[in-house]
Amino acid sequence: MTIFNLFRKQRSAPTARERLQVLLAHERSSSGSDLVSLLREEILAVIAKHVQVDSDKVQVKMDRDENVTILEIDVEIPLDAVSQAA
Amino acid sequence: MGKVIVVTSGKGGVGKTTSTAALGAALAQRNERVVVVDFDVGLRNLDLVMGAERRVVYDLINVIQGEAKLSQALIRDKRLETLFLLPASQTRDKDNLTPEGVERVITELKRVFDWVICDSPAGIESGATLAMRHADMAVVVTNPEVSSVRDSDRIIGLLDSKTMKAERGERMEKHLLLTRYDANRAERGDMLKVEDVLEILSIPLIGIIPESMDVLRASNIGAPVTLADARSAPAMAYFDAARRLAGEVLPITIPGEKRGIFGKIFARRAA
Numbered sequence: 001m002t003i004f005n006l007f008r009k010q011r012s013a014p015t016a017r018e019r020l021q022v023l024l025a026h027e028r029s030s031s032g033s034d035l036v037s038l039l040r041e042e043i044l045a046v047i048a049k050h051v052q053v054d055s056d057k058v059q060v061k062m063d064r065d066e067n068v069t070i071l072e073i074d075v076e077i078p079l080d081a082v083s084q085a086a
Numbered sequence: 087m088g089k090v091i092v093v094t095s096g097k098g099g100v101g102k103t104t105s106t107a108a109l110g111a112a113l114a115q116r117n118e119r120v121v122v123v124d125f126d127v128g129l130r131n132l133d134l135v136m137g138a139e140r141r142v143v144y145d146l147i148n149v150i151q152g153e154a155k156l157s158q159a160l161i162r163d164k165r166l167e168t169l170f171l172l173p174a175s176q177t178r179d180k181d182n183l184t185p186e187g188v189e190r191v192i193t194e195l196k197r198v199f200d201w202v203i204c205d206s207p208a209g210i211e212s213g214a215t216l217a218m219r220h221a222d223m224a225v226v227v228t229n230p231e232v233s234s235v236r237d238s239d240r241i242i243g244l245l246d247s248k249t250m251k252a253e254r255g256e257r258m259e260k261h262l263l264l265t266r267y268d269a270n271r272a273e274r275g276d277m278l279k280v281e282d283v284l285e286i287l288s289i290p291l292i293g294i295i296p297e298s299m300d301v302l303r304a305s306n307i308g309a310p311v312t313l314a315d316a317r318s319a320p321a322m323a324y325f326d327a328a329r330r331l332a333g334e335v336l337p338i339t340i341p342g343e344k345r346g347i348f349g350k351i352f353a354r355r356a357a
Binding site: 011012013014016017019020021023024027028064065069 | 231232235236239240242243246272274275276277278279282286288
């Protein structure tokens with residue numbers, strides 16, 4: 001019986017783990033949403049002073065570690081914008 | 087000055103009250119002065135799990151509202167001299183639990199006891215945030231199950247933002263207590279493993295309590311599991327967790343693992 005079960009049933013724990021990791025990555029970045037969106041706007045404003053960037057090319061994320069909270073800022077700047085600024 | 091611990095989880099039914107009673111008794115069994123405080127106004131249960139339900143006269147709300155002195159509301163455990171209970175009110179509205187009142191009571195308790203253990207209500211409403219407000223340390227009770235892990239993550243966020251410690255810019259010490267763990271199911275891949283939960287929540291582990299009949303048996307007779315059957319697997323896991331809370335460094339063991347052939351036969355019979 002157990003041998004048949006082994007073939008029939010998929011292990012569910014890895015699925016649980018994966019679903020949680022995806023969900024919590026999203027929830028953590030939106031739970032501090034006030035701060036994150038404020039930072040995003042101000043960072044965007046600073047960059048816009050010097051180079052032109054699309055607002056959706058600026059990503060601000062917050063993630064938590066055992067000891068620190070990491071603020072991840074990802075800005076995609078188009079090539080021609082850099083040459084113009086220089 | 088005593089240490090204030092909040093036992094919290096977000097989700098209900100994961101073992102906050104059981105763990106509060108067991109850890110409180112385990113610390114008192116080491117001759118430390120302990121008070122367990124029920125913050126679940128309207129749905130109190132710590133009195134029942136501790137076997138003191140018929141001895142409640144005054145409660146936390148009475149003390150906060152000035153209708154009783156703290157010493158009148160405290161109930162001394164019949165088995166352990168150094169263990170006390172401060173029950174929650176069953177009939178009053180939870181709005182009577184004021185931030186100022188809670189602060190006053192906690193400050194007073196800290197002066198008298200080595201440990202003040204606050205049993206938080208489920209949820210993230212005022213009762214839960216007030217229970218964690220003055221904590222020095224948090225025990226986050228989690229089951230190896232998706233909804234419990236998610237809610238614990240939410241609670242960890244609150245511990246890092248809504249507590250006095252967080253507001254002072256200090257770091258809240260948080261510990262994971264994994265309850266209702268079944269090593270065999272985790273091994274078969276049907277339950278999140280200890281390391282999965284640890285990786286997701288990334289807070290240090292203070293203990294793993296195995297799923298066990300002994301927990302229900304203890305609550306049936308109204309005794310913390312560490313008193314009901316001190317040699318049972320969950321009791322031993324709680325004793326270890328209490329020692330870690332007190333600062334001892336112990337290797338973490340996963341209860342129920344490396345079971346021999348006899349253990350397997352008995353496990354099947356027990357299940």
